[in-house]
Amino acid sequence: xxxxxxxxxxxxxxxxxxxxxxxxxxxxxxxxxxxxxxxxxxxxxxxxxxxxxxxxxxxxxxxxxxxxxxxxxxxxxxxxxxxxxxxxxxxxxxxxxxxxxxxxxxxxxxxxxxxxxx
Numbered sequence: 619x620x621x622x623x624x625x626x627x628x629x630x631x632x633x634x635x636x637x638x639x640x641x642x643x644x645x646x647x648x649x650x651x652x653x654x655x656x657x658x659x660x661x662x663x664x665x666x667x668x669x670x671x672x673x674x675x676x677x678x679x680x681x682x683x684x685x686x687x688x689x690x691x692x693x694x695x696x697x698x699x700x701x702x703x704x705x706x707x708x709x710x711x712x713x714x715x716x717x718x719x720x721x722x723x724x725x726x727x728x729x730x731x732x733x734x735x736x
Contacts, residue, residue, distance in 0.1 A: 621701045621709045623659045629710055630655055633717045634729050647713075654720040655713055662702050664709070666716035668695040676712065683708055695719075 630636055630647035639646050639653075646656040656665045665687060668676070673695050676684045683703045686692030699712050718726050 620662075621704045621706055623657055623662070623701070625706060625709060626655070626657050626664045626701070626713070629706075630713050630717075633713065635721070635725060636717065649717055649721040650725065652720045654716040663698050663700055664712075665696055665698050666712050667720055668697050668712075668715060669719055670695050672715055672719070673697045680704075680708060684712075 627638065627645065627647075631638065633647075633649065636647050636649050636654075639648050641653060641656050644656050644658055646653045648654065654667050658665065670693070673684075673686060673692075676697065677686070683700055685698050685700075687696040687698055697712075699709065701709070704712075
């Protein structure tokens with residue numbers, strides 16, 4: 619079943635110390651003042667911050683769901699997730715991965731076994 623923008627918001631805000639903000643007119647989700655996901659409601663997609671290695675893994679595993687953001691942003695790991703194609707489990711894993719990459723190391727260490735399971 620496809621995911622909705624409301625799913626992104628609910629799941630992202632379950633993550634420790636995650637807050638909602640705005641970036642270029644789009645809702646975004648931050649931890650430690652850094653963006654880990656940006657929601658594009660009009661395009662039914664969310665952009666997540668991954669490492670290039672994590673991005674490559676997801677692109678190989680789910681090529682219909684994920685694609686790199688064009689240009690240098692994509693080369694640095696920013697990745698689009700198509701909400702119309704994503705199962706909730708894939709969305710949860712992508713948001714949690716992005717949160718772990720962006721969150722301060724001490725916070726990540728405190729939540730080492732964290733699973734994003736509403």
